[in-house]
Amino acid sequence: MRLDCSASVPERAVAARITVESGRTLALLGPNGSGKSTMLEVAAGLLRPADAHVTLGGADRVLCQDATAWLPPHRRPVTLLTQDPSLFAGMSVLDNVAFGPRAAGHGKRASREVARDWLDRVGAADIANAHASTLSGGQAQRVALARALATRPAVLLLDEPFAALDVDAAGHMRTLLSTVLADLTVVMSTHDVLDAAMLADDVVVMHDGAVAERGTRAEVLGRPRHSFTARLVGRGLVRVDASTWTAPRPSQVSLRLAADLPESSTAEDTWHGTVARVEGHDDVARVWVDTDAGDLVADVDPLIIDRRILTPGAAVACTVASDVETYPA
Amino acid sequence: MTSTMPTAPAPTLEGTPFAPRWLAVPAIAGAALIVLPLIGLATRVEWAQFPALVTSDAALAALALSARTVAWSTALVVILGVPLAVMLARLEFRGMDVVRTVILAPLVLPPVVGGLGLLYAFGRTGLIGERLTLLGIDIAFTTTAVVLAQTFVALPFLVFSLEGALRADGTRFEAVAATLGAGPWTTLTRVTLRRVWPALVAGTVLAAARALGEFGATLTFAGSLQGVTRTVPLEIYLQREADADAAVALSLVLVVVALVVVALAYGGATRVARARVASGRSS
Numbered sequence: 001m002r003l004d005c006s007a008s009v010p011e012r013a014v015a016a017r018i019t020v021e022s023g024r025t026l027a028l029l030g031p032n033g034s035g036k037s038t039m040l041e042v043a044a045g046l047l048r049p050a051d052a053h054v055t056l057g058g059a060d061r062v063l064c065q066d067a068t069a070w071l072p073p074h075r076r077p078v079t080l081l082t083q084d085p086s087l088f089a090g091m092s093v094l095d096n097v098a099f100g101p102r103a104a105g106h107g108k109r110a111s112r113e114v115a116r117d118w119l120d121r122v123g124a125a126d127i128a129n130a131h132a133s134t135l136s137g138g139q140a141q142r143v144a145l146a147r148a149l150a151t152r153p154a155v156l157l158l159d160e161p162f163a164a165l166d167v168d169a170a171g172h173m174r175t176l177l178s179t180v181l182a183d184l185t186v187v188m189s190t191h192d193v194l195d196a197a198m199l200a201d202d203v204v205v206m207h208d209g210a211v212a213e214r215g216t217r218a219e220v221l222g223r224p225r226h227s228f229t230a231r232l233v234g235r236g237l238v239r240v241d242a243s244t245w246t247a248p249r250p251s252q253v254s255l256r257l258a259a260d261l262p263e264s265s266t267a268e269d270t271w272h273g274t275v276a277r278v279e280g281h282d283d284v285a286r287v288w289v290d291t292d293a294g295d296l297v298a299d300v301d302p303l304i305i306d307r308r309i310l311t312p313g314a315a316v317a318c319t320v321a322s323d324v325e326t327y328p329a
Numbered sequence: 330m331t332s333t334m335p336t337a338p339a340p341t342l343e344g345t346p347f348a349p350r351w352l353a354v355p356a357i358a359g360a361a362l363i364v365l366p367l368i369g370l371a372t373r374v375e376w377a378q379f380p381a382l383v384t385s386d387a388a389l390a391a392l393a394l395s396a397r398t399v400a401w402s403t404a405l406v407v408i409l410g411v412p413l414a415v416m417l418a419r420l421e422f423r424g425m426d427v428v429r430t431v432i433l434a435p436l437v438l439p440p441v442v443g444g445l446g447l448l449y450a451f452g453r454t455g456l457i458g459e460r461l462t463l464l465g466i467d468i469a470f471t472t473t474a475v476v477l478a479q480t481f482v483a484l485p486f487l488v489f490s491l492e493g494a495l496r497a498d499g500t501r502f503e504a505v506a507a508t509l510g511a512g513p514w515t516t517l518t519r520v521t522l523r524r525v526w527p528a529l530v531a532g533t534v535l536a537a538a539r540a541l542g543e544f545g546a547t548l549t550f551a552g553s554l555q556g557v558t559r560t561v562p563l564e565i566y567l568q569r570e571a572d573a574d575a576a577v578a579l580s581l582v583l584v585v586v587a588l589v590v591v592a593l594a595y596g597g598a599t600r601v602a603r604a605r606v607a608s609g610r611s612s
Binding site for chain 2: 044045046072073074076078079080082084086088089090091099100103104147148151157
């Protein structure tokens with residue numbers, strides 16, 4: 001079901017609007033504190049700002065909140081899964097998953113039947129009778145996912161579903177989600193570009209409580225138009241001219257000291273700038289350069305590069321490979 | 330994370346206590362102050378006559394009355410106290426601090442003052458009592474008055490134990506239950522109260538124990554009529570001069586009941602809480 005959620009929450013400096021079309025997965029991409037969770041809480045009805053508008057569906061829409069209307073969270077066909085699985089203690093795994101169907105008024109036996117089915121789909125059928133408090137983080141998050149799916153939500157909201165998991169468990173969870181989310185309408189908040197790249201159809205980038213840009217996954221992640229998005233996906237972003245951008249990958253940019261540049265060289269694909277910061281990425285040094293046209297980033301081999309380049313403030317010349325795509329602003 | 334966490338408390342190295350050793354002196358003195366009277370009581374019991382003393386007509390009447398009234402007042406405490414604790418913990422309203430302070434009052438008031446207050450509220454000439462009398466309902470100096478007096482003094486024990494637990498537990502799980510489609514009542518009964526169960530049990534037991542020991546408010550508001558309002562504490566007080574052996578025997582019964590109840594309930598609650606801390610960090 002289509003979700004349209006707009007809200008202004010001055011207490012948290014958030015003002016944004018997100019929409020997701022029926023059957024699609026929207027990634028809400030941004031760092032901590034950018035307002036992702038706030039938007040999900042408004043959609044779920046856990047936060048009730050004075051100024052918000054939440055509707056579900058198209059023609060036969062369900063009005064969740066506007067200036068006068070208010071649908072409490074338990075009446076919204078929306079389920080929120082947070083990074084903390086929050087399984088109910090004192091209940092078996094099976095009864096945790098059966099909680100939603102039970103709350104919807106189904107009998108104990110029928111609810112457990114449904115729960116068993118969902119546990120099977122998330123690959124947790126073998127722990128159905130375990131006590132919720134005995135599970136590992138990865139297992140618990142699987143069960144929490146089954147519990148959320150068992151409510152058959154019209155829209156599933158995932159708030160940083162991998163943030164509390166270790167690398168292995170997060171990987172398994174990502175693979176699992178890529179199969180179970182296929183036909184659902186989903187909004188997933190994440191600070192990890194990989195989640196958006198692997199799971200989303202559409203991406204909304206949030207920055208400082210507002211939407212920085214939005215579009216299809218390929219458009220937003222492949223052709224960033226906001227310096228913040230470019231930084232998230234680990235690319236530089238410069239204006240080639242007034243109406244054209246380019247976002248080269250770190251491997252497509254080479255650096256040398258500005259002083260070493262032959263005086264005659266005024267090639268179009270060379271930008272002058274100063275080194276802003278240097279990060280370690282495995283065995284390469286990633287150098288971020290401020291230029292007049294935007295930021296560029298280059299991966300260099302610290303073993304062979306002139307060390308003066310690795311010093312913030314160094315004046316450098318950046319050369320971008322000729323095959324890098326340019327696109328309209 | 331949970332699978333590798335030890336379930337036993339972390340061992341402390343011997344010879345490195347985390348408190349000054351001299352604390353033992355006042356600590357032992359404090360324990361002695363409580364234990365010595367109990368021992369003193371036990372040494373005065375006429376063990377040969379004990380069965381006869383606690384099965385006399387007066388003693389049996391008092392024991393039966395206490396059992397009956399404590400059962401009623403404990404039920405009332407739960408029925409009234411749980412909603413009160415939930416209101417205080419979950420709702421924000423003006424004057425909440427005032428309400429909380431007033432509800433705390435029976436904890437610190439001398440019970441005889443509470444009894445007087447009950448008399449002027451529910452007594453024949455009291456605030457509400459006058460109207461009740463017109464309807465043919467007399468509360469003062471009846472068994473109902475005993476139950477009211479016990480409920481009055483015992484209610485805060487449950488309310489504060491439960492309110493604290495509810496606040497500490499937070500609303501995270503309630504939010505989860507709501508997004509899963511559970512209405513407020515389902516959430517309260519199946520999620521919230523289940524999570525604060527140890528505090529509910531401990532609070533109820535404390536309240537029941539307080540009701541069982543109620544004396545001042547009962548005497549003031551309900552009087553001391555055998556089989557009607559003379560509970561065990563009143564019987565003990567009455568027999569204290571007439572038949573000290575009977576008073577001591579009944580006292581011992583109360584001591585044993587109190588110790589057993591507190592040990593069972595508190596032990597159970599503490600075990601549950603410990604188990605939850607040890608294994609439930611991730612849940």
